[in-house]
Amino acid sequence: MTKLLEWVGVALALAAAWALVALDALDAGVPRALREVAWPLPLYLLVAFGCYSLATVGYRVATFNDCDDAAEELRAQIGEAREDLTRKGLKW
Amino acid sequence: MAGGTSTRSRRGDGEKYSVLLPTYNERENLPLIVWLLVKYFGESGYDYEIIVIDDGSPDGTLEIAEQLQKIYGEDKILLRPRAKKLGLGTAYIHGIKHATGNFIFIMDADLSHHPKFIPEFIEKQKKGNYDLVSGTRYQGNGGVYGWDLRRKLISRGANFVTQVLLRPGASDLTGSFRLYKKKVLEGLIERCVSKGYVFQMEMIVRARQLNYSIGEVPISFVDRVYGESKLGGNEIVSFLKGLLTLFATT
Numbered sequence: 187m188t189k190l191l192e193w194v195g196v197a198l199a200l201a202a203a204w205a206l207v208a209l210d211a212l213d214a215g216v217p218r219a220l221r222e223v224a225w226p227l228p229l230y231l232l233v234a235f236g237c238y239s240l241a242t243v244g245y246r247v248a249t250f251n252d253c254d255d256a257a258e259e260l261r262a263q264i265g266e267a268r269e270d271l272t273r274k275g276l277k278w
Numbered sequence: 279m280a281g282g283t284s285t286r287s288r289r290g291d292g293e294k295y296s297v298l299l300p301t302y303n304e305r306e307n308l309p310l311i312v313w314l315l316v317k318y319f320g321e322s323g324y325d326y327e328i329i330v331i332d333d334g335s336p337d338g339t340l341e342i343a344e345q346l347q348k349i350y351g352e353d354k355i356l357l358r359p360r361a362k363k364l365g366l367g368t369a370y371i372h373g374i375k376h377a378t379g380n381f382i383f384i385m386d387a388d389l390s391h392h393p394k395f396i397p398e399f400i401e402k403q404k405k406g407n408y409d410l411v412s413g414t415r416y417q418g419n420g421g422v423y424g425w426d427l428r429r430k431l432i433s434r435g436a437n438f439v440t441q442v443l444l445r446p447g448a449s450d451l452t453g454s455f456r457l458y459k460k461k462v463l464e465g466l467i468e469r470c471v472s473k474g475y476v477f478q479m480e481m482i483v484r485a486r487q488l489n490y491s492i493g494e495v496p497i498s499f500v501d502r503v504y505g506e507s508k509l510g511g512n513e514i515v516s517f518l519k520g521l522l523t524l525f526a527t528t
């Protein structure tokens with residue numbers, strides 16, 4: 187099963203659950219209070235997920251390691267390598 | 279028989295690592311990356327070979343590769359050039375055909391992947407008998423050098439979207455510093471059709487799909503010092519296209 191189908195499947199299941207509660211689709215007599223809570227829930231979830239996404243990406247950008255030491259080490263090694271290779275007869 | 283022992287691993291565990299180095303206009307970088315590879319493989323004592331796949335670089339990369347072969351020997355440096363630029367995917371396929379190791383390293387020749395991590399990849403692989411070990415910039419001590427805020431944002435954003443949509447079970451999907459069991463790589467590479475960044479992503483997504491085990495090693499990624507680096511709107515658009523394709527097909 188492709189990821190796309192997995193997503194469609196989960197979305198349909200959630201939509202059905204929402205319809206059952208918020209719209210009382212089967213006339214099962216869902217209490218009014220519960221329906222009113224369920225009705226805007228998808229929007230809340232969407233907004234919450236959006237916030238979570240922004241916070242996560244923001245945090246990860248802010249904490250992305252800058253490898254200054256690695257760059258410094260590489261620079262030194264490049265010098266060393268050039269010298270050694272020239273000694274071994276490499277024509278650059 | 280005596281001659282044969284010199285190429286065998288000092289560790290004598292029978293493993294051999296073939297490093298595939300695709301090059302296109304890497305005349306400046308190739309000697310340096312080869313020097314570093316020889317240094318770290320030499321120090322750690324693993325048996326290895328370096329396979330240079332040059333695609334007719336106009337800057338004379340092949341000529342300098344030939345010099346390196348003379349310096350380090352034909353058993354260590356193998357040249358498998360192609361006449362013209364045919365792309366990375368087929369360069370790997372071409373390289374694997376000539377690899378004699380039972381493990382394959384894939385890395386860029388532009389010095390953004392440092393050979394000092396190679397022993398860590400190998401230890402990690404041995405520890406979990408992983409089918410593939412992937413370098414990751416996004417975990418532990420991993421990181422980048424030379425990226426501005428915009429590039430970091432794009433990278434983290436793209437990675438987040440991909441993680442949500444594909445749940446690939448690996449943190450760095452577009453990185454291309456990886457160690458594969460040879461058989462695994464051979465099987466994977468034939469299934470992969472994407473180009474560019476998406477190619478690396480497809481490799482790891484399909485690996486997960488085929489239930490291969492994946493280990494990760496944090497790496498520092500130092501953006502190329504010599505030569506041009508590119509990340510324009512085109513790259514982003516083709517990345518998104520590739521992502522959606524994988525979303526719909528894997």
Ligand SMILES: Nc1nc2c(ncn2[C@@H]2O[C@H](COP(=O)(O)OP(=O)(O)OP(=O)(O)O)[C@@H](O)[C@H]2O)c(=O)[nH]1
Pocket residue numbers: 299300301302303304331332333363364365366369385386387388390502506507508509
């Ligand atoms: N044989 C071969 N090698 C290639 C080709 N295109 C790129 N390469 C090599 O593949 C490696 C990765 O390519 P890069 O140009 O560094 O690609 P990148 O790392 O995604 O992008 P930047 O480093 O940001 O430019 C380098 O060693 C290149 O020399 C190709 O068509 N054929």
Ligand SMILES: [Mg+2]
Pocket residue numbers: 386388390502
């Ligand atoms: Mg690069």
